[in-house]
Amino acid sequence: MPLVKNPILPGFNPDPSVLRVGQDYYIATSTFEWYPGVQIHHSTDLANWTLLTRPLNRKSQLDMRGDPDSCGVWAPCLSHDGDKFWLVYTDVKRKDGSFKDAHNYIVWADKIDGEWSDPVYVNSSGFDPSLFHDPDSGKKYFVNMLWDHRRRPLLFAGIAVQEWDAKTKKLVGERKNVYQGTELALAEAPHVYKRNGWYYLLIAEGGTGYEHACTLARSKNIWGPYETHPEKHVLTSKDHPRAVLQRAGHGDIVETEDGRTYLVHLTGRPTTQLRRCVLGRETAIQECYWKDDWLYVKNGPVPSLWVDLLGERDESKYWEEKRYTFKDGLHKDFQWLRTPETERIFNVKDDKLTVIGREAIGSWFEQALVARRQEHFSYDAETVIDFSPTDERQFAGLTAYYCRYNFFYLTVTAHSDGQRELLIMSSEASWPIGNLNTPYVPYVQIPNEGKVKLALTIRGNQLQFYYAVLGSGDEEPKKIGPVFDASIVSDECGGHQQHGSFTGAFVGVAASDLNGLAAEAKFDYLLYKPVKNQQDAYVRDNE
Structure with a gap:
């Protein structure tokens, strides 16, 4: 396979959510206060990506006037249940201080580049949610972090799971706090997967700075209890300050048609001695493998600059005027x-x-x-x-x-x-x-x-x-x-x-x-x- 250099989505493209439908791959990234909301890129080889659509593009879906800097649309989750595309996102109205006014919504579409629905409000108990479609039961689960303004000094209270009814467009049943993360803290950005009878919970920890990490846990039941990965963090640059790709975390997993596994994640490339990321948080990709029903990043947990992908990148487009x-x-x-x-x-x-x-x-x-x-x-x-x-x-x-x-x-x-x-x-x-x-x-x-x-x-x-x-x-x-x-x-x-x-x-x-x-x-x-x-x-x- 050809070696491709990270990042695959350079410049401000953080919080990637990845999806494969047939031979097509999609990555959705956060747009914050920039309009229209959510960027969705498309690829057929994981190496070459084209901006396809920004689905939140009308007033009935999104109005961010008054949202402070770095608020607005956070951490979209893109999924497909075999019938429709689903997109979960947060519109943050306040983020500084003890309180967060973070409103979570779901939209859907028959075609990814078609018209998306008006949003359905879900809750405001936390941010960075995802929607998990259980392949066995057919049920859908809304998964997000919980924010507790009383906790000092860390306000992150764990990862919650609750069933979401697609017919009534409402949360149903009990909400359960299923996982509190590790001592790295700041557990957020959860994604749930099912493989070989295990439910896997991938979260981000350590904030989005230089302590950032992807942490993995698993359980035989979606409601837990979840055990943490033997190495805790499957991806992080926190202990390797000279690695090219820093701030590695907030990831999502995708499998290719031939069964290979990849992890997309945000990263930053600092410049100068002050370690400033002028290009913001970008999207990179890592090859993974499974061992004893645990996921590992190849040559990890430090992210690799060069990765084997399905295709060879056309670098001329990157340098195009x-x-x-x-x-x-x-x-x-x-x-x-x-x-x-x-x-x-x-x-x-x-x-x-x-x-x-x-x-x-x-x-x-x-x-x-x-x-x-x-x-x-x-x-x-x-x-x-x-x-x-x-x-x-x-x-x-x-x-x-x-x-x-x-x-x-x-x-x-x-x-x-x-x-x-x-x-x-x-x-x-x-x-x-x-x-x-x-x-x-x-x-x-x-x-x-x-x-x-x-x-x-x-x-x-x-x-x-x-x-x-x-x-x-x-x-x-x-x-x-x-x-x-x-x-x-x-x-x-x-x-x-x-x-x-x-x-x-x-x-x-x-x-x-x-x-x-x-x-x-x-x-x-x-x-x-x-x-x-x-x-x-x-x-x-x-x-």
């Missing part, structure tokens, strides 16, 4: 933040992307920002903007964005007298206040009419902005501002306590009108060009 024009609408690589009412924040017409100025960048309610994931450690990005602001409260441009606390933003704006200018806004490392860093990078005055090219380069942990005024006779891009620390656009600098920032870096375009007049910025295209650069040596290819 993407020049997004808008002749055929918005490309599926793009997402926006929180709102299902897209007509209020952008539209595509006359071959342009028009972004409608709404609230400030970083708003939790109605922010007009359209962006795609950063999937490479080094890349170039550029756009051309047509925007006529009247004062400093109207601004639009190109942004490298993580959350309200961490972004870099090159904007076309205006002075209070109406004179147009370029201004860089930076909110790096400003948590918990969220102020823009001051003093600002000095503004650059530009003509009041005409399009402007805005660009940025990222080389590992270095970000540089550029601009050119089109039609001026001098259209060679010029540097603007200093070299910024691009590594702060990362989980580790995302504005929350440890284990609290869950998304990844994006690059895109945005517009704000703090006068409330919905000023429009028109963008001709967005270029995303991956760059192979020495800075990528931060991630050590040492396996």
Whole structure:
């Protein structure tokens, strides 16, 4: 079998749930506050994956306005019962502090890329649930962690199982807490499987940082008692700080048609001495084997960088330059933040992307920002903007964005007298206040009419902005501002306590009108060009 390099889904693609139906493989990953909700990728060989659909794509299914950063859609579970596809997910409305308002829902569809149902509410007792279809009894079980706000210092109370009736769409019978995990603690993200008369319970432990792990237990009865795997954690990087793939945990299991077993899991690839994961949490895969009715990761428990898969990856697609024009609408690589009412924040017409100025960048309610994931450690990005602001409260441009606390933003704006200018806004490392860093990078005055090219380069942990005024006779891009620390656009600098920032870096375009007049910025295209650069040596290819 060909060797394929991890991760298989690079860039912000965490909490993978994997499924095989016939010869087709699917992976669903978390999207948090980014809309539409849940990414589902498709493959036939486990090596080459294509974004297929985002099923939570209308207001009746999902409205995340007001959801804080790194809330929204957590940990989807994708399954198939022989008839329908099922998707379980959590919409988190609050996560910081002792309380979590985490609402769990189920949707279903006849075709995975067809229309999914409106959601059925299940409960709010915990998060990261799954739906297990018992192949013998035909019953369905809802499995999720329990949250207890009274427990100190750890608020995780164990893994609960309860039957779910597909006819009435309700939980029935007793809920039972079946497993509390190991001393690593923070038991969450449960998945149940049945094999050779055993029920297997795979959970995540240790938080989603550098202590993360996959823990396995088994029982002859779905209600327990569950015994823990002889090695406790079947996958973890916690004791191997120099491994390329760090933060390994939150996994799911799939079997191939010929009986091989694989574990997909989230991972992070830290760069710099500060161990910052600028690409967020990604999806990797490991080959497994069974011994004495226990699952083991091949060469584990440390995740391998290279894995034997069914096919050989086409690496050329990973390094492909993407020049997004808008002749055929918005490309599926793009997402926006929180709102299902897209007509209020952008539209595509006359071959342009028009972004409608709404609230400030970083708003939790109605922010007009359209962006795609950063999937490479080094890349170039550029756009051309047509925007006529009247004062400093109207601004639009190109942004490298993580959350309200961490972004870099090159904007076309205006002075209070109406004179147009370029201004860089930076909110790096400003948590918990969220102020823009001051003093600002000095503004650059530009003509009041005409399009402007805005660009940025990222080389590992270095970000540089550029601009050119089109039609001026001098259209060679010029540097603007200093070299910024691009590594702060990362989980580790995302504005929350440890284990609290869950998304990844994006690059895109945005517009704000703090006068409330919905000023429009028109963008001709967005270029995303991956760059192979020495800075990528931060991630050590040492396996």
